[in-house]
Amino acid sequence: xxxxxxxxxxxxxxxxxxxxxxxxxxxxxxxxxxxxxxxxxxxxxxxxxxxxxxxxxxxxxxxxxxxxxxxxxxxxxxxxxxxxxxxxxxxxxxxxxxxxxxxxxxxxxxxxxxxxxxxxxxxxxxxxxxxxxxxxxxxxxxxxxxxxxxxxxxxxxxxxxxxxxxxxxxxxxxxxxxxxxxxxxxxxxxxxxxxxxxxxxxxxxxxxxxxxxxxxxxxxxxxxxx
Ligand code: NAD
Numbered sequence: 126x127x128x129x130x131x132x133x134x135x136x137x138x139x140x141x142x143x144x145x146x147x148x149x150x151x152x153x154x155x156x157x158x159x160x161x162x163x164x165x166x167x168x169x170x171x172x173x174x175x176x177x178x179x180x181x182x183x184x185x186x187x188x189x190x191x192x193x194x195x196x197x198x199x200x201x202x203x204x205x206x207x208x209x210x211x212x213x214x215x216x217x218x219x220x221x222x223x224x225x226x227x228x229x230x231x232x233x234x235x236x237x238x239x240x241x242x243x244x245x246x247x248x249x250x251x252x253x254x255x256x257x258x259x260x261x262x263x264x265x266x267x268x269x270x271x272x273x274x275x276x277x278x279x280x281x282x283x284x285x286x287x288x289x290x291x292x293x294x295x296x297x298x299x300x301x302x303x304x305x306x307x308x309x310x311x312x313x314x315x316x317x318x319x320x321x322x323x324x325x326x327x328x329x330x331x332x333x334x335x336x337x338x339x340x341x342x343x344x345x346x347x348x349x350x351x
Contacts, residue, residue, distance in 0.1 A: 126205045129349075130288035131197060132306055133210045133217070136295020136320055137338045141188040141216055147297050147322075154181070162270045167238070171263065175252060178266035182232045183250040185214045193294065193338035194220035196346040203350055204290075209281045211296060211303050213268045226284065228277050228303050229269040236267035241276070278302050285309035292317045292345065295338050298324040317345055 135145035146153055153161065154177075160166050161177040198221035200206045208217050208225045213232040217225045230236070230244075237243035237258035244267045245258070256264045269275055281303075285291070291310045297320075298304040307325065310316060318325065319334045319341035334341040 127289040128287055129200055129204045129206050129290045130285055131208045131292040133208060133212060133294045134296025135212060137193050138212055138214050138216055140191045140339045143184060143188055143214055158271060163272050164270055172254060175254060179251045185232055186250055190216040190220035191339050193342035196343040198222045199346055207284050226277055226281055228275060228281055230267040232266055232268060234267035235264040238262045238265045275302055281306055282309045288314050290315060294319045294342060
């Protein structure tokens with residue numbers, strides 16, 4: 126069975142109603158990233174950061190997977206598939222994909238603010254101030270903030286180095302270390318890029334598909350399944 130590795134970013138969930146950074150001028154739902162997605166922000170104003178992620182979680186729970194998420198899940202009928210996602214939503218899983226690596230965590234879980242390895246399911250949309258982990262520290266969203274370590278990056282690099290086919294969907298490749306993963310894909314492997322704004326310069330093994338995810342992904346999946 127051929128091994129397909131897919132790296133997805135915020136663009137694949139845009140048509141499910143979840144906004145990307147780039148499409149909102151580097152702001153995330155009107156917030157400066159430094160004010161809500163850094164350890165410094167949490168130290169300064171934990172209530173505000175908690176509320177920001179509670180609102181994001183509410184939107185994720187209300188969103189539905191789109192045709193692109195569903196098409197990627199279908200690839201499992203014929204291929205060994207791993208999705209590496211930078212997204213903190215769970216739309217790949219809800220569309221039926223069974224092998225998803227969340228590089229930046231997933232907003233539907235909470236995390237100890239003392240030990241990032243301690244994560245828990247959340248009942249509903251809200252983490253309340255005062256809710257604590259088993260060590261007694263405040264629970265926060267299970268997301269990797271700017272300036273924090275990305276624990277899954279080495280696993281993801283290994284997965285990329287085993288790819289027979291590589292697909293990139295809806296990412297500006299502006300956020301490191303995730304953006305560097307493409308460099309682990311073996312040179313002879315074809316790279317399909319689906320994004321209205323193709324983020325990397327072309328090469329002989331690059332197939333550019335400058336379409337929205339709900340158009341480009343089903344188109345490519347049909348070709349690969351054919
Ligand atoms: P980004 O905002 O930097 O880039 C988004 C990319 O998606 C752009 O290249 C844009 O051209 C493309 N795009 C926009 N609409 C599209 C569509 N309909 N179909 C296909 N592509 C489309 O996002 P990024 O590269 O993922 O990096 C931003 C970081 O923000 C990630 O690490 C992620 O954790 C976080 N984030 C996550 C979500 C989410 O979980 N849904 C949403 C916003 C931001």
